[in-house]
Amino acid sequence: MSDTREPMSVGRLEAFSDGVFAIAITLLVLEIRLPAGEGDLLDKLAHLWPSYLAYVISFLLIGMIWMNHHRMFHHIRRVDGTLLGLNVLLLMSVSFLPFPTHVLAETLHDRHDSQTAAAFYGVVLVIGGVFYNAVWCYASIGHRLLGDTITPDEARTLRIRWGMGPVLYLVATLLGLWSAAASLVLYILLLVFYFFDLRPRRAGSAPTP
């Protein structure tokens, strides 16, 4: 049956992944709910600040993962079944994020519960980060599925760089057990650093064709 085991194209895998990223990021807003009951609307809206904060952090984190995912697949030239399976596990973790985001937003007013919620949020990110790195390690070790847009040395540099992700998320998880606020600050620092780092740095950089 070898001829029927044709591999999936990189393009279609990316399109499907993009779809999942776009949906997960847009579903985040559904987790924000106006409290029922009496009361001034302005008070209610102000009281929802944890929801807005959690929305912004999760939106930007998923946006960051999406951009990294694109960068990763820019270098991947072939897809095999293992890569497909690992990528599905990565998407599964990203798609799950609206739930811990909701839990975090709901409990940020409560000191004890917010620690649990921050750790829960962090654990989901750790799992996602591990699957992310599993995809890249599988694709890049031995240059298994890569093309010539990247050298083995550069691929290794990315393994180290991206490998720091789950470590950082683990730190945020442990920090969250002590203070949810502290772990959120760490996510914000991570995002600021990431988006700042996106800025072009080299004067002589070639334009995109």
Add this chain to the structure above:
Amino acid sequence: MSDTREPMSVGRLEAFSDGVFAIAITLLVLEIRLPAGEGDLLDKLAHLWPSYLAYVISFLLIGMIWMNHHRMFHHIRRVDGTLLGLNVLLLMSVSFLPFPTHVLAETLHDRHDSQTAAAFYGVVLVIGGVFYNAVWCYASIGHRLLGDTITPDEARTLRIRWGMGPVLYLVATLLGLWSAAASLVLYILLLVFYFFDLRPRRAGSAPTP
């Protein structure tokens, strides 16, 4: 009016189907809801384990159906109205899965209801499997809509292989009437076997162009 009955392109049908798969798989998380009321958050989160389990199983099952759907349409070169209609029925079954997933997650703590829920979940999979096979049988019998990427013999092999799907789901349904846990174990075994089977096996396999 024959000239206005132009067929739909395979590419557009695949893109639409991919969209539906991506959305259905991502909507699964919306069915996980934090219980209201008093109580420690950690207890609540731990108590939700059936939701996590149902989420993972449904996510991977839909992922598996999506990958098989891609493999199927890789060989389909033409689309006619019957194929379109059968594919819509298949998508309708897949899109429905978030509901039985939610029902299963909500009742897994209760022995009696979980049997009903497991059977309900299984029946939806059986229906989806039947439509899946209907698409493939219609396209492949007599090589009706296939191209030359597959031989009639290989197409028949796939009919037998994929035809086992609804049979297996029927077994899981009947098993669920006795024990929801047993039917879940069967789904997990199916997924493990499937993703294990995805791994490349032949040393001489040609790389994807």
Add this chain to the structure above:
Amino acid sequence: MSDTREPMSVGRLEAFSDGVFAIAITLLVLEIRLPAGEGDLLDKLAHLWPSYLAYVISFLLIGMIWMNHHRMFHHIRRVDGTLLGLNVLLLMSVSFLPFPTHVLAETLHDRHDSQTAAAFYGVVLVIGGVFYNAVWCYASIGHRLLGDTITPDEARTLRIRWGMGPVLYLVATLLGLWSAAASLVLYILLLVFYFFDLRPRRAGSAPTP
């Protein structure tokens, strides 16, 4: 500023429309909710039959509109602002359908309310049908935006054929005021006729390239 008024490509408009169709069709399942409270699960699931019925009818109706939309845009070669605006109004109507579907499902057990719900459902379809025909009439009258895949006579035939849609929906609306069941039967007949009609009829039909 004439140079900045560049038109949108047909391909991008279709891709956006496809996305909206795929999302609206998949969101339908979110409107099915397990009743809270005590009771046997099997009874609850059985009691939800109006939800399943409404789900199937709406899914197939949106699927039908999507397929017709594809057929329509197959012949449209240019996009201008009016067409864009009319198409947005069409998408707005289709995206709204999950709500009347939910209303219909919730009230089908109640004779009086189900009549209101069936009429409400029908009115939304009438509005959608009017916008659908507005798109086609605007594009096809005087062959304004069409290419050479269709003759003016064939375009007129489609205007008549598609123009029957809102008339039929209006009949279903009025019928619903008398009996919701009767209007549902009419939708089912329409769908059966439509999907039956999709089947290839001509022996000498040329294969899709």
Add this chain to the structure above:
Amino acid sequence: MSDTREPMSVGRLEAFSDGVFAIAITLLVLEIRLPAGEGDLLDKLAHLWPSYLAYVISFLLIGMIWMNHHRMFHHIRRVDGTLLGLNVLLLMSVSFLPFPTHVLAETLHDRHDSQTAAAFYGVVLVIGGVFYNAVWCYASIGHRLLGDTITPDEARTLRIRWGMGPVLYLVATLLGLWSAAASLVLYILLLVFYFFDLRPRRAGSAPTP
């Protein structure tokens, strides 16, 4: 690591943005909920008119932003990290709109709360408008990322024209503090003007290729 900092293609950024727009616009319907409790269905449906109104306005506003976004990216030929980041912030604002839409719909029956809700709705649009203009200013000042489909003068004209957006939304916000109805009328006027303006005006306009 310069070789691994490859820029994202404009096409993929647009496809991702389109996905987010399509999902956000379709999620709007989920914010419409049938009130629970006793009562005639027709009364309930009629009582929901603020939801229908808010749905239509938000749907058309997002549709308008999407069309402008397309027009903007038609002229952008290169993507760098800053543009990516600003675009993510824009998408974050648009994806948030279903929430203020829901708040507005829920409170339009109450004079005091509706003023708060209209201002809240307006503030989100102001933020989105600022990010929209940030994307365009960053891309167009000094013709930084533009191609030759637009002259620097035309790009400046668009900066002025689009720069009026957040100003207008700010006016609607302030107006909303006085009367929600007045701010809604302003949005409707804006939409009517926009869609009217889309109509082709020049007899000698060249057809789209």
